[in-house]
Structure formats: C-alpha cells, structure tokens
Amino acid sequence: xxxxxDYGVGNLGSIxxxxxxxxxxxxxxxxxxxxxxxxxILLPGVGAFDAGMEMLERSGMIPALxxxxxxxxxxxxxxxxxxxxxxKSSEEGQRAGLGWFDAxxxxxxxxxxxxxxxxxxxxxxxxxHNSPLFHEMGPEPRFYFVxxxxxxxxxxxxxxxxxxxxxxxxxxxxxxxxFGAQFHPEKSHRFGMRLLSNFAAL
Numbered sequence: 611x612x613x614x615x616d617y618g619v620g621n622l623g624s625i626x627x628x629x630x631x632x633x634x635x636x637x638x639x640x641x642x643x644x645x646x647x648x649x650x651i652l653l654p655g656v657g658a659f660d661a662g663m664e665m666l667e668r669s670g671m672i673p674a675l676x677x678x679x680x681x682x683x684x685x686x687x688x689x690x691x692x693x694x695x696x697x698k699s700s701e702e703g704q705r706a707g708l709g710w711f712d713a714x715x716x717x718x719x720x721x722x723x724x725x726x727x728x729x730x731x732x733x734x735x736x737x738x739h740n741s742p743l744f745h746e747m748g749p750e751p752r753f754y755f756v757x758x759x760x761x762x763x764x765x766x767x768x769x770x771x772x773x774x775x776x777x778x779x780x781x782x783x784x785x786x787x788x789f790g791a792q793f794h795p796e797k798s799h800r801f802g803m804r805l806l807s808n809f810a811a812l
Contacts, residue, residue: 620654655691693790
C-alpha cells in the first residue's frame, strides 16, 4: 500500500489514477494515524515552498512522517515541491524545510532571453547512480517538468538524477529509503508509470 500524503497541495487525483492503472494499492493519508500505517509514502506538492510547509505543519502529520521516514525507514518519494520540502530551505521563502536532505532549493539562474522560467515541458533525465526507480526504464527516458526552483548543494553521493535546462541541475535525489524527483511522474506517461511501478515494488 502506498500512502499519498494529502496536506492540501498536489496532483492527488492524477497520482491515484496512475497507481490504479498500475494495479497498485494506494490511498490518501490525511492524519497521523493513517501515516503510521504507511508501508510506502509519497509526498506530492505543487506551488510555493512556504505555503507548502505551512500546510504540512497545519496537517499535524510531520511528527508521524519523521518517525516513519527517519526511524522506521519506510520508502518515501517526494515529487516536485514535495522533494523541495525535504531540503533545509528555499530561496522562494523563509520557512525551514524538513531537512531530510542536506541541500537547499534555489531559483534557476538563467538568461531568460533564451530560457523561460518556469522550466515547463518534457526533458530527458539522466540516471546518475543506477537508481532502482529506473529499473527497466528503457532508452532516452523523458519526464514532464513544471518548476522555477531546483535543488542545490546536494551531496554527490545523494544525486540520483540530473537534467539540463540552460545548465545541468539535480532533478532527483536519494539517501537510503528517501527518494525525490523534481519532475511529475504522474504526468509522464509510460516513463512515469515505470518509475512509480518501481517505487511501489521497493
């Protein structure tokens, strides 16, 4: 069972539909009690960093998440803003993040005459450390992105995926049972289905 954290931010319907197509059991978790029953956790997110952290704090689920993720070692995947919330902080706001990764979230530093912000659309993703999420992914995997911020100062051994948009940036991280992806697998068709299927099989 994959528990999708419902804290008022994210493409919950799209994620649940993707798991349904994969015939993977998934349900929304809205309370600490539901989080404590999780076998796998998916932390979605769309929008601004501070608003996301505020909503997550209001949900009251953070202590339960800390226990399940950091103490019990439950496989956990953060998507888009969900991954950014796993860092220590973001240039987008003032609030502290969850700090599960010793990294920061920064705004794209691009020549906007050539590159538009947000970075939006399909881009090829490079698997840096033979991630289990890319098992049997197939050649030239492409995923759908919508974001203006990305991770920075990631420890080299925690870089899972990279992508190039103006310059190469980290678009996926891993530390033990913790995974994060900047792109949206729930909007990425067959490649996204494979990634979520691999996550569910961990």
